[in-house]
Amino acid sequence: MGQKQLSKLSLMLDQLPAAVDAKDLSFRMIYWNNEAEKIYGYTKEEVLGRPVSILYEPEEFEEYKYILNRVKGGEKFIGYRSMRRTKSGAPVEVALNLAPIENEEGEVTGLTAVSLPACEEISQVSTALHRQNELISLLKHDIETRIIALKRALDLLEAKQLSEHDEVMPQLLAVSRRTTVELIDFIENVLLLYGEGEIHDGLSFFSVKPASLISSIAIKLMLEKNLNITFNQCRQDMFVELDPTAFERAIAGAVSVFSHCDTLELELTECNNESFQLKIICPGKCLSEAERLGLMSEQLRAANGMELASTNGFGALVARRVVEAHGGVFALKTSQEPPMSFIIMELPKYQNKRRKGIRVQRLIENT
Numbered sequence: 001m002g003q004k005q006l007s008k009l010s011l012m013l014d015q016l017p018a019a020v021d022a023k024d025l026s027f028r029m030i031y032w033n034n035e036a037e038k039i040y041g042y043t044k045e046e047v048l049g050r051p052v053s054i055l056y057e058p059e060e061f062e063e064y065k066y067i068l069n070r071v072k073g074g075e076k077f078i079g080y081r082s083m084r085r086t087k088s089g090a091p092v093e094v095a096l097n098l099a100p101i102e103n104e105e106g107e108v109t110g111l112t113a114v115s116l117p118a119c120e121e122i123s124q125v126s127t128a129l130h131r132q133n134e135l136i137s138l139l140k141h142d143i144e145t146r147i148i149a150l151k152r153a154l155d156l157l158e159a160k161q162l163s164e165h166d167e168v169m170p171q172l173l174a175v176s177r178r179t180t181v182e183l184i185d186f187i188e189n190v191l192l193l194y195g196e197g198e199i200h201d202g203l204s205f206f207s208v209k210p211a212s213l214i215s216s217i218a219i220k221l222m223l224e225k226n227l228n229i230t231f232n233q234c235r236q237d238m239f240v241e242l243d244p245t246a247f248e249r250a251i252a253g254a255v256s257v258f259s260h261c262d263t264l265e266l267e268l269t270e271c272n273n274e275s276f277q278l279k280i281i282c283p284g285k286c287l288s289e290a291e292r293l294g295l296m297s298e299q300l301r302a303a304n305g306m307e308l309a310s311t312n313g314f315g316a317l318v319a320r321r322v323v324e325a326h327g328g329v330f331a332l333k334t335s336q337e338p339p340m341s342f343i344i345m346e347l348p349k350y351q352n353k354r355r356k357g358i359r360v361q362r363l364i365e366n367t
Contacts, residue, residue: 010031010033013031013033014033014034014035015034016033016035016114017035018035018114018115018116019033019035019036019038019039019040019094019113019114019115019116020032020033020035020036020112020113020114020115021033021036021047021052021112021113021115022101022110022111022112022113023052023068023110023111023112023113024109024110025072025108025109025110025111026051027051027052027053027065027068027111028049028050028051028052029047029048029049029050029051029052030048030049030110031048031112032044032047032048036115039086039092039094039115039117040055040084040086040087040092041086041087041088042054042087046087052064052068053065055084055085056083056084056085057083057085060082060083060084063082064082067080067098068098068111071098071099071100071111072100072108072111073108074100074108075100076097076098076099076100077096077097077098077099078097079095079096079097080095080096080097080098081093081094081095081096081118082094082096082115084115092117093117093118094115094116094117094118095115095116095117095118096113096114096115097113097114097115098111098112098113099111099112100112203243203246203325203326204243204245205241205242205243205351206241206242206243206244207239207240207241208239208240208241208242208244209236209237209238209239209240210238210240210242210268210276210278211233211234211235211236211238211268212236213244213247213248214231214233214251214266214268214278215231215233217247217248217251217252218231218266221251221252221255225255226262227255227261227262227263227264228262228263228264229263229264229265229266230263230264230265230266231265231266231267231268232265232266232267232268233267233268234268234269234270235270238270238276238349239349240276240347240349240350241349241350241351242326242347242351243322243326246322246325246326247322247326249318249319249322250318250319250322250323250345251278251280251319252315253315253316253317253318253319253322254280254315254316254319254343254345255280255315256315256316257315257316257319257332257343258280258282258285258341260285261282261283261284261285263283264280264281264282265279265280265281265283266278266279266280266281267279267281271346273349274348274349274350275328275346275347275348275349276346276347276349277344277345277346277347278344278345278347279342279343279344279345280342280343280345281340281341281342282340282341282342283338283339283340284338284339284340285339285340285341286334286335286336286339286340286341287332287334287341316332316343319343319345323345323346323347326347326348326351327347327348327351328345328346328347328348329344329345329346330343330344330345331343331344
């Protein structure tokens with residue numbers, strides 16, 4: 001592109017009612033239009049050549065850096081919500097459209113971002129577009145992945161004509177069974193999040209013993225997913241108020257985050273008179289920061305494109321939605337010593353203290 005064409009393009013971008021910035025592959029600013037100056041307060045001279053991290057607090061930049069690395073790989077993001085900082089340090093939430101800059105050979109040479117302050121109208125449009133694009137992409141990726149795994153197992157069965165006494169047969173059947181269960185979980189989680197599922201229908205609260213409920217859920221998961229689950233509980237006589245069906249979906253969703261683990265630990269503790277906590281532990285495995293951010297990011301919806309299958313991200317989102325609907329807190333954390341990853345779900349014991357006039361029923365238990 002000639003100098004005249006570049007000047008003309010720059011002039012056109014300066015007329016846009018949106019901030020446009022471009023970065024090289026080291027994330028240093030190489031372009032900054034007039035609207036970017038107005039929104040963020042930095043002049044071109046103050047920005048060019050400096051890292052894009054000047055627009056972020058350190059923790060916020062870590063998530064944005066993860067997104068930028070995905071854009072370097074050729075991905076595009078529409079309506080990505082991000083909290084940036086102006087020159088004065090004031091926070092400004094923006095909706096970003098991110099795309100790679102490619103040369104004539106198709107090589108990525110830089111990254112571009114178009115941003116606008118996130119108002120309600122922009123938020124609704126951006127969220128709808130982002131949700132649609134992510135959902136289509138994740139559905140395609142997950143279904144194809146599971147079907148390929150099933151097809152490979154069936155191809156092996158057909159090629160070797162294995163008998164029921166062959167020692168490889170149980171392994172192939174186990175792979176097929178587990179893959180089928182994961183695919184069913186994925187579809188159920190998508191329906192819960194985006195369809196007419198239990199989360200959308202509201203919660204029905206019962207007074208239950210969490211120790212008994214979690215124990216039965218753990219047994220069910222062990223049978224369905226061929227997992228080894230140990231359950232440690234603080235006390236069996238504690239009663240809490242929750243929706244048992246939704247809580248089961250939350251535990252199943254949280255467990256799906258650790259689909260690469262065959263052994264899990266569940267710990268039920270009483271935090272105080274007002275709350276209790278369930279910790280789901282995957283021993284011996286530390287999620288990377290990129291994996292953790294991908295799973296927890298509301299914008300990404302799921303951990304697409306990482307080591308963990310995107311099913312895991314949907315499971316984490318289902319669990320978080322259920323916990324937050326109960327007025328609780330959901331967190332995904334890691335520990336280096338000893339190495340482990342774990343999910344914490346802390347919920348209030350009593351819903352009638354949090355919501356006036358709520359009806360809590362007593363669940364009839366056989367235990």
